[in-house]
Amino acid sequence: MILDLFYKRVSRYTRAGYSGKEIECPSCNSVSRVYHFAWSAIWCKKCDQGINKYDWIIKENEDGKTNRT
Numbered sequence: 001m002i003l004d005l006f007y008k009r010v011s012r013y014t015r016a017g018y019s020g021k022e023i024e025c026p027s028c029n030s031v032s033r034v035y036h037f038a039w040s041a042i043w044c045k046k047c048d049q050g051i052n053k054y055d056w057i058i059k060e061n062e063d064g065k066t067n068r069t
Helices: none
Strands: 005-009 021-024 031-034 041-043 050-052 057-061
Touching: none
Parallel strands: none
Antiparallel strands: 005 057, 021 031, 021 057, 041 050
């Protein structure tokens, strides 16, 4: 089964859930896992830039649910 992935930015309604959520850096496309969104900006470990919360990207399936790993 092939699932098409859609990209969505973090919004004020984004929740991490119990197992956390993977977010992608808009600058270098590296992936990090977060367990809460109680921050306004976070540093990317790979490109060493401060990125605002609402600029990070979340991958979702076509049914609107996030990709679980």
